[in-house]
Amino acid sequence: MSNIPSELYYAKSHEWVRDDGDGNVTIGVSDYAQSQLGDLVFIELPEVDADLAIKDECGVIESVKAASDMYSPVAGTVIEVNEVLNDAPETVNDDAYGDGWVAKIKLSGDLSHLLSADNYTAIVDAESE
Amino acid sequence: MIKKTFLNAIHREFGGKMVEFGGWDMPVHYGSQVKEHELVRSDAGMFDVSHMTVLDLKGVDVKPFLKKLLANNVDKLKAPGKGLYSCMLTPEAGVIDDLITYVMAEDWSRMVVNASTREKDVAWIRKIAADFDMTVEEPEGLCMVAVQGPNATDKLVSVVGEACKTPISELKMFTAYSNGEWFVARTGYTGENGFEVILPEADVSAFWVALAEAGVQPCGLGARDTLRLEAGLNLYGNDMDETISPLACGLEWTVAWAPEERDFIGREALTALKGTENRRFVGLILEGKGVLREHQKVMINGEEVGELTSGTFSPTMQKAIGLARISDLEAAECDVQIRNKSLKAKIVAAPFVRNGEARY
Numbered sequence: 001m002s003n004i005p006s007e008l009y010y011a012k013s014h015e016w017v018r019d020d021g022d023g024n025v026t027i028g029v030s031d032y033a034q035s036q037l038g039d040l041v042f043i044e045l046p047e048v049d050a051d052l053a054i055k056d057e058c059g060v061i062e063s064v065k066a067a068s069d070m071y072s073p074v075a076g077t078v079i080e081v082n083e084v085l086n087d088a089p090e091t092v093n094d095d096a097y098g099d100g101w102v103a104k105i106k107l108s109g110d111l112s113h114l115l116s117a118d119n120y121t122a123i124v125d126a127e128s129e
Numbered sequence: 130m131i132k133k134t135f136l137n138a139i140h141r142e143f144g145g146k147m148v149e150f151g152g153w154d155m156p157v158h159y160g161s162q163v164k165e166h167e168l169v170r171s172d173a174g175m176f177d178v179s180h181m182t183v184l185d186l187k188g189v190d191v192k193p194f195l196k197k198l199l200a201n202n203v204d205k206l207k208a209p210g211k212g213l214y215s216c217m218l219t220p221e222a223g224v225i226d227d228l229i230t231y232v233m234a235e236d237w238s239r240m241v242v243n244a245s246t247r248e249k250d251v252a253w254i255r256k257i258a259a260d261f262d263m264t265v266e267e268p269e270g271l272c273m274v275a276v277q278g279p280n281a282t283d284k285l286v287s288v289v290g291e292a293c294k295t296p297i298s299e300l301k302m303f304t305a306y307s308n309g310e311w312f313v314a315r316t317g318y319t320g321e322n323g324f325e326v327i328l329p330e331a332d333v334s335a336f337w338v339a340l341a342e343a344g345v346q347p348c349g350l351g352a353r354d355t356l357r358l359e360a361g362l363n364l365y366g367n368d369m370d371e372t373i374s375p376l377a378c379g380l381e382w383t384v385a386w387a388p389e390e391r392d393f394i395g396r397e398a399l400t401a402l403k404g405t406e407n408r409r410f411v412g413l414i415l416e417g418k419g420v421l422r423e424h425q426k427v428m429i430n431g432e433e434v435g436e437l438t439s440g441t442f443s444p445t446m447q448k449a450i451g452l453a454r455i456s457d458l459e460a461a462e463c464d465v466q467i468r469n470k471s472l473k474a475k476i477v478a479a480p481f482v483r484n485g486e487a488r489y
Contacts, residue, residue, distance in 0.1 A: 038146075038351065039163040041442040042420050042449075060468070062420045064162050064442050065351050086418070 002032035010120035011073035031096040032124045037063040040089040045081040046103045075109035134179035135272050135330045143347050151245040153180045162351035166444045170485045173278035174348040180244040188263030191238050202385035212303045218395025223371035226250050231305040243365050272333040277323030288339040320360025361479025368438040379410035412479035413451045421451035426466040429457050446487045
């Protein structure tokens with residue numbers, strides 16, 4: 001079963017968002033997404049300073065078997081990316097919500113459009129049926 | 130209806146992540162594709178390949194038939210049980226399929242062809258066989274398990290019946306041994322030592338479980354693909370099809386041109402192509418970060434020269450590798466278009482990995 005922490009927000013496209021409480025959020029890809037892709041071998045990170053709208057393509061995650069686009073779950077400016085993933089993309093497989101975070105974004109909007117853990121769980125359950 | 134192999138329930142029991150592959154419900158991995166890949170390179174792994182097609186060709190004309198059907202020549206086989214890798218070609222020299230045929234006796238050859246091409250292969254083979262004194266049988270109730278890796282021999286021998294132990298441990302490369310309904314060939318699709326075992330459904334579950342208990346890692350189609358690509362082995366439908374001759378997919382070595390009087394199907398067209406084919410089939414290694422995939426465009430000096438036919442990330446080399454057909458005969462490097470970027474790649478000769486060691 002997928003790990004879906006209740007304190008996070010989610011997008012349908014399988015990104016998670018953590019409200020850092022200072023106008024910034026941390027984003028990453030969900031445990032379910034990493035388990036669907038399998039062993040990750042390459043991550044193209046968002047660009048620092050990029051201004052993103054909701055659903056903008058902001059990166060790519062690739063496993064041995066497939067490539068999948070990452071979409072920005074929020075609107076804002078990228079202020080930091082997790083450089084560790086350049087050399088160790090498998091960190092996302094090991095710890096999707098912790099060391100496998102992807103980027104920090106300074107919000108220009110809010111989080112009201114995102115899914116709660118419960119709503120995201122329903123989507124995952126429907127997809128994995 | 131999606132087809133299932135006899136081992137389907139066992140794959141689920143072993144934690145296989147099932148996907149549809151060419152109409153079959155097959156395990157893509159059992160937890161980690163990369164771990165499975167690494168265990169085949171360092172120890173031993175097993176693959177359910179029961180979806181592949183087994184044919185028994187029987188009758189006095191089997192050898193003359195094979196000399197007509199195949200671009201390679203069964204006269205090269207010097208002892209009973211030897212196998213031959215070959216393409217069968219259309220009259221226009223396109224590859225209908227690649228296959229292995231084992232000549233077990235003067236009047237029996239067992240052939241293994243791809244799963245995805247089963248219908249057209251069988252129809253073609255029956256059509257050509259109609260002019261020969263022989264039968265084409267599709268034996269039922271058989272399964273096929275590949276056991277691959279440096280420790281494959283020891284582990285396989287440890288689980289087979291007493292009578293089979295010595296013959297299997299002494300089996301030469303590309304040779305098959307048959308005993309009753311069991312048929313064991315020292316072949317594979319991974320670039321490692323190993324075996325492909327054809328056996329009755331009644332025996333396969335116990336065989337699979339015994340191998341697992343002997344420490345053989347169940348492996349899915351995912352690892353099968355990364356292993357074959359590292360080994361520089363073609364995949365039908367990706368690297369070649371009926372529009373491609375063996376000259377343009379790296380398989381000219383399988384064409385037996387001699388003797389000249391052997392009139393195999395496709396020979397005339399292939400001979401004509403020999404002077405005009407201006408493409409070569411190459412290996413690519415991506416120099417920077419990223420993953421090579423089929424259909425990515427290959428550029429040399431800003432000009433498109435072809436595309437990748439297969440691509441992946443090599444767990445052994447920790448680099449992206451691929452196979453490509455390009456219309457440039459000399460360059461040692463190229464650029465590959467990956468999404469909106471152009472990335473440098475080295476042009477090399479496959480295989481990338483042999484006997485567990487990277488060659489580049």
